Amino acid sequence: MATRLLSPKLLNDLRYFTRPLNSASSASITAVSPLNLDEKPKPTAVERPPINQPSTTLDLNDHQKLFDSVSTLQLLRSSANLGLASIEPFVDFGLWVMNSRLLETSLIRGVILKTVKHTFFEHFCAGETTEEAGECVKKIQEAGLRGMLVYAVEHTSDNAGCERNLEGFLRSVEFAKSLPPSSVSFVIAKxxxxxxxxxxxxxxxxxxxxxKDPSFNLPWKLNTFPIFxxxxxxYQTLQKPEPLTPQEELDFQLAHQRLLRLCQKCVEDNVALTIDAEDTSLQPAIDYLTYSSALMYNRDDNPxxxxxxxxxxxDAKERLFLAEKTAEKLGIPMGFKLVRGAYMTSERKLASSLGYDSPIHNSIQETHACYNDCASFMLERIADGHGAVVLATHNVESGQLAASKARDLGIQKGNQKLEFAQLYGMSEALSFGLRNAGFQVSKYLPYGPIDMVMPYLLRRAEENRGLLSTSSLDRELMGKELKRRLKNLQFSKPEITAPSSIKVEIGTQ
Incomplete structure (x- = not known):
């Protein structure tokens, strides 16, 4: 099957890609301009929230209600960790230390890792073992949330390491099956x-x-959805590449077999699998493996x-549209996790070094608009009975708009094809607000030995420095809730009022 499976007419329909997140439902996608958060809504005959006003679906102001399931000790620790993470010089110093030769000295390394473990590791990760991760899942389930189990391994260079990592992913699926029903929404793999x-x-x-050249033959290529x-x-491929060597082709086949084993395990244990994204130099191969596996295993209504x-x-909107529409055409239910992205600095550097424009949107506003448009499109698809989506966002406005859109489309709260998600330790107010509004909400729970998870923590610190420095909503609401609880404590003994008379009755049996 060729990659380009859609007709010219369907390709022309891209200009009708989506409606704003707060528009009302209809049977077809109508033409609109991209979502503009500064645009004033036009009057309509349909009663609905204004396009650019936050929905009343979420209440992110009642700090007592938001954090009612969080202990005071946990609030104190979270507030302290977020406060430290919001100080950019502190983050810069931490990154320097973790990337320096100080870690080559065993004594210093031990002190540093112990410090990291009891601060940022405990805040952003679910533990070092599956047992600790399981306790974390149970804890957040008590708070009305679900867990995405993330065995935090990545970037392997040899087949032996790949086999070890596969065993870790398989154990994650097996472990997810053993936890309370519905407490784990997904297992994540890289x-x-x-x-x-x-x-x-x-x-x-x-x-x-x-x-670039459809006549270029790839004999190993299987059926897939559109990748480009x-x-x-x-621009990463400026010259015609040499065919895969026999060893490279074997290595790639082995990798595909590993993914199929993981998919088969997920099918057997009824645990959904989400494949994380990487930078654009690697993403085409990742999409190829993901989509070809989905064609084999996404057979039931729920992918x-x-x-x-x-x-x-x-190119995110267009690729999403092409893949989802092709999945519909082939009768394959396809699920997508929508994220904003995590490789901004490296992507821009690579494009600039090759003399090309960055593949990243030129402004954060354009990224927000693209995310909201993609979310709107997938919510429309779910309302029409196609596809599934995980809306992974820390942006409060995107969460509000998506919740309002889901409500307007009549997507029932608790619908298995719609999940909101945030990183563990981040955007707690949004997570609890969506939970209180009745939506399914998951937390991304990386776990593993601290040495293994360190690359994740370093990347999270680097990639989210802007997000962490603007996590003012969580810190503000946590501060208010801590003040409320402190105010309600009684520091003096209650007064004992002596009764005016005491009646004592003495009797015999």
Whole structure:
């Protein structure tokens, strides 16, 4: 099957991609301009919230109600950790320390890792073992949330390491099955953990070149959904790549077999699997593996395999549309996790070094608009009986708009095809607000030995420095709730009022 499966007419329909998140439902997608959060709504005959006003679906002001399931000790620790993470010089110093040669000295390394473990590791990670992760899942379930289990391995260079990582992912699925029903929404996997990086890069080059030249033959290629669109960045492959060597082809086949084993395990245990996204130099091969596996295993109404779309990429909307519409045409239910993206600095540096425009949107407003448009499109698809989506966002306005859109479309709260998600330790107010509004909400729970999880923590600190520095809503609401609880404490003994008379009755049996 060729990658371009859609008719010219369907491609022309891209200009009708989506409606604003707060528009009312209809049977078809109507033409509108991209979501503009500064645009004033036009009067309509349908009673609905104004397009650019936050929905009243979520209440993010009642700090007592939001944090009623969080202990005072946990509030204190979270507030302290978020406060530290919001200080950019502190984050810069921490990044320098973790990347320095200080970690080569065993004594100093031990002190540093112990400090990290009892601060940021405990705040952003679910533990070092599956047992600790399980306790974390049970804790957040008591708070009305679900867990996404993330065995935090990535970037492997050899097949032996890939096999070890696969066993870890399989254990995650087995462990998810053993936890209370519905407490785990997804198991998360990274293709970079089960396929050598150099092979992913080579396959991505070949896929890009075939998109440029459809006559370019890839004998190993299986059926898949569209991976590219006309606006996709192809500058990473400037020359015709050599075919895969026999060893590279074998390594790639082994990687695909690992993913299929993981998918089969997820089907057997009825645990959904989400494949995380990487940078654009690797993403084509990741999408290829994800989509070809989805074609094999997404047979029932609720998909098992989910891919990830990074909305900070300029081609995100078009690629999402093409993949989802092709899935519908083939009768395959497809799930997507929508994120904003996590490789902004490296993507811009690479594009600039090659003399090309960045594949990332030029402004944060454009990224927000793209995310909201993608969310709107997928909510429309769910309302029409197609697809599934995880709306992974820390942006309060995106959460409010999506919740309002779901309500207007008549998507029932608790619908298995709609999940909101935030990172563990971040955007607690949004998570609890969505929970209180009746939606399914998950927390992304990375776990594993601290040495193994360290790359995740370092990347999270670097990529989210802007987000962490603007986590003022959580810190403000946590502060108010702590003040309220402190105020309600009684520091003096209650007064004892002596009764005016005491009646004592003495009797015998």
């Amino acid at each position: 293709i970079t953990a089960i396929c050598p990086i150099n092979v992913l890069r080579r396959v991505s080059d070949l896929l890009r070149w075939q998109y 669109c006309d606006s996709s960045p192809l 098992i395999v989910y891919g990830t779309i990074q909305s900070y990429l300029k």
